Amino acid sequence: MITLKEIIKLLKDDNNFHEIIVDGDYFWDFDKSVKFSALSYDSRKTDKETLFFAKGLNFKKEFLTGLSAPFYLSELDYEVEIPAIIVSDVKKAMSLIAQAFYDYPQNKLKTLALTGTKGKTTSAYFAKAILDAMNGGKTALLSTAQTSLDGKTFFKSELTTPESLDLLRMMHEAVENGMTHLVMEVSSQAYKTERVYGLTFDVGVFLNLSPDHIGPIEHPTIEDYFYCKRQLIHHSRYFVANSEMLHFNTIQQEIGDLPHAFYGKFSDNQIIKSDKLHFELEGAITGEFDIRLIGRFNQENALAAALATKALGASVDNIRTGLAKAIVPGRMELLTAKNGAHIYVDYAHNGISLENLVEVVEAHHTGKLVLILGATGNKGESRRKDFGNVIENHPRLDTILTTDDSNREDPQKIANEIASYITRKVDFEMNREYAIKTAISNVSTADDAVIIAGKGTDKFQLKDGKREPYIGDTEAAEKYL
């Protein structure tokens, strides 16, 4: 429940209030005792007690026709009969109003937020496992892959970082469920679109940076992408950053006096020994640790999660127990075919993650390597060239180009674009399940491997703006083992 009076105060304090318009009259103060028992940004989900937020590029005036909500809040006066609260920035307003509506759940949770181009989800699962070992399973999780508001049941997430109304509702639900900690991913888009406006996290983590998410609906330039991500520094009480990342100097300057821990080559916290599933740390955390995911980059993710959770009170024992248990859906999932060949299902869907994935698998398999890969449509267009270059630079790969969320584009055209950067022969099979079947039938010994990259645990293919059911990479692979 929130009153209109409280809302006006919140907006005025944030310099975000224009006026209230009722029947064409403008009000700077409006003292009628209006209360809202629900918040919504979807006109189809409103009732007589809902405050409706009119926002977004695709918002249309007709969504207000017949709306039962008593007020709408917007940057634009749509000149309709429904009273309006006009603001400078609707997304900032959404976040602040939601915080008050849900009684500031962020103050009732210890929060850990992760950003970076790659490894957010993996590190988030690692951090949850460590915190669970410390607090007895009371860690909520908001990740790209899945969300858990009770620490033990999971559902598929819509976005990496939810819209503020959803985020605050979920944080509130986590508190109601007795959670003491929240681990969440904060995307660059979250800062760009003010989904986390006004929130300060107990610990923030910056894992790495590489060019990605640049395109018409994401960021115009890498400068914008990096700037948005760096906002996490200014909204964290403690910061963990990778000293080996691109533009680390900027991060270091921006952190200034904020309490922090750095990890990697140019810092005190390092991986000093690294085997397949075992590594040794030196620095603020010392000792030997096991994880279930191969690849040095996953050990770096583990180190970041360890430093971040240590700042929240986790002991070395909690860290060791948590890391040894953590599994991450669709990240480096390993299946073994009847003939012994290994099938890796991994969410790698940009250049840097594909490069890492291929390097790791190459290091462990001397035989035949088959890669199955596609690239998304209407999003991350630059990945096509990056993928082509990775494949070109790894001549051992036999590649089958396929569909991956082609959306409104033709998957074959996307595949052709990837192939245009490769000088040797590649195969094409736009039916992803069939591509997986073909790849598995092409490997025959334990020295061989199939890499299925891009979709991880996704059970859908994005087609013409809609999610169409898809069997899932792991399930498809299991069918043909």
Ligand SMILES: CC(=O)N[C@H]1[C@@H](OP(=O)(O)OP(=O)(O)OC[C@H]2O[C@@H](n3ccc(=O)[nH]c3=O)[C@H](O)[C@@H]2O)O[C@H](CO)[C@@H](O)[C@@H]1O[C@H](C)C(=O)N[C@@H](C)C(=O)N[C@H](CCC(=O)O)C(=O)O
């Ligand atoms: C730029 C951005 O923040 N986009 C998100 C945002 O869209 P928007 O605010 O522009 O809204 P819109 O899609 O134009 O729709 C207009 C509004 O009309 C409403 N509506 C619609 C129909 C109707 O009858 N009545 C009505 O009221 C809708 O509920 C919506 O509020 O709000 C929508 C939900 O309301 C999201 O689905 C959408 O995510 C877009 C599609 C998306 O996929 N974004 C990606 C790029 C993203 O954010 N990715 C990052 C991950 C990046 C990373 O991995 O680093 C993420 O955090 O997920």
Ligand SMILES: Nc1ncnc2c1ncn2[C@@H]1O[C@H](COP(=O)(O)OP(=O)(O)OP(=O)(O)O)[C@@H](O)[C@H]1O
């Ligand atoms: N630290 C890392 N550096 C480079 N690549 C990584 C790293 N961690 C994971 N990866 C690769 O990136 C893929 C995606 O990992 P993960 O889902 O943890 O990252 P993410 O940041 O959440 O990605 P996205 O933003 O695309 O959802 C993994 O499947 C793996 O191949």
